[in-house]
Amino acid sequence: MKKLVLTGGGSAGHVTGNLALLSTLKQAGWEIEYIGSKDGIESTIIAETGLPYHSIAVGKLRRYFDLKNFKDPFRVLQGTFQAFRLLRKIKPKAVFSKGGFVAVPVVIAAWINRIPVVIHESDLTPGLANKLSVPFANKVCVTFPETVQHLDRQKANHTGSPIRSEILRGSAEAGRAFCGFTTDKPIILAMGGSLGSVAINNALRQNLDALLQQFQIVHLCGKDNLDPRLEGLSGYRQFEYVSHELPDLFAMTDLFISRAGSNAIFEFLALKKPNLLIPLTRAQSRGDQILNARSFEKQGYSHVLFEEDLTSASLLAAVRETHDNRERYIAAMEQSTSGHAVEQIVSLIQQVAKK
Structure with a gap:
């Protein structure tokens, strides 16, 4: 062989x-x-x-x-x-x-x-x-x-x-069962890369009261970033990292909040799921995620919020804008030849x- x-x-x-x-x-x-x-x-x-x-x-x-x-x-x-x-x-x-x-x-x-x-x-x-x-x-x-x-x-x-082909074969029903979620509210999946993002974690958690009125949230917060004070909060689940269940979580998700790493954003594109991208800053990286995010924004696939503009209020507004215009983002992704x-x-x- x-x-x-x-x-x-x-x-x-x-x-x-x-x-x-x-x-x-x-x-x-x-x-x-x-x-x-x-x-x-x-x-x-x-x-x-x-x-x-x-x-x-x-x-x-x-x-x-x-x-x-x-x-x-x-x-x-x-x-x-x-x-x-x-x-x-x-x-x-x-x-x-x-x-x-x-x-x-x-x-x-x-x-x-x-x-x-x-x-x-x-x-x-x-x-x-x-x-x-x-x-x-x-x-x-x-x-x-x-x-x-x-x-x-x-x-x-x-x-x-x-x-990964398995990303496209997840079960939304299994994902909701894993998180204890229902079908009566849309679901946000927030993640900050394999190591997590302090900026995204903090801005999201500051908005939990407002967001949980409209959404259920699964939060992949990264290693050592769990907040024990939030355990048991209705409509909110947090994990350091998820492996085998990830396709099911992706299948149940209605809107992603994420960094703009290439692998992740092309998975969102393949799934045709609306997404809010918060790329790493140039101070944290060489600027590749900014270019990735701008490319997807230009093609109409994503809404972009730069970390320099990230506040509790701006995150809440960006989430609502992305969800309100979800059909427009989905229609653009449907035209992709990727x-x-x-x-x-x-x-x-x-x-x-x-x-």
Whole structure:
């Protein structure tokens, strides 16, 4: 059986795209192994799949001054050497990278071993890790058509974002049963990424009295962000993180409040669900979520509230505006041609492996 190595990590978004490919890859006859970091979120997520998992050293390359910048290049070299030995042992026909700094040593090691590489860029402009990886890749898959202009057109392929098929197969009834919700009020799902968002958590909780008059709310607040004072509040459920039940929660949701990570927003698009996006600020990130959100706003898929403008009052107004105009957002999403990313990406992997 032909072997494929998947890599990517540092955040859940760098792993879920890989998970979306698993079923189709296995159907195509691929035997899959994963290379990630020892303590990254990818190690926990991949453990649930049963895939063979290998860890390497990881160094983060920062755009700002930090004393760790003097140490981390050596960790990148160490990780590259470890990945080189792993790839010689595994002998894959190809490597697929979803990004994150753990992927850089794997991509470089694959290039040294003359193993073809396909990478996927989630955001509108490539992140630093993928910028470093692109020269060593055979093909670069991109989510947004605008991204092609930032890359070598011989390598770039606009595939869209790979969506986990199970996300589209959830049961609204099961989701309501899991949360103890009823059918008489619409449901908001609020989340701030895999680590949670203090700004979103606080603004939402400040509005609970007003929002719960009209909505039921399930709140994915992130690790260590539960508020015990809110346990047992009627119409409100909070969880640090949800895994197996997530498709059911998505199915029952009428409106999302979320950061603007690419994986999440394309899942909302696939589900045709109205959403309020609150992207990370430029002070917190390189600005990729702002570009993602603006693209979706321009296409009529999302309402955007920038964190600089986030207050208790502005969040409440934005939620009501999004819900009141939900049919307009749904109609725009119905016109989207985004889809079939998984099939396109697997096809590219097959192509480079043959070469």
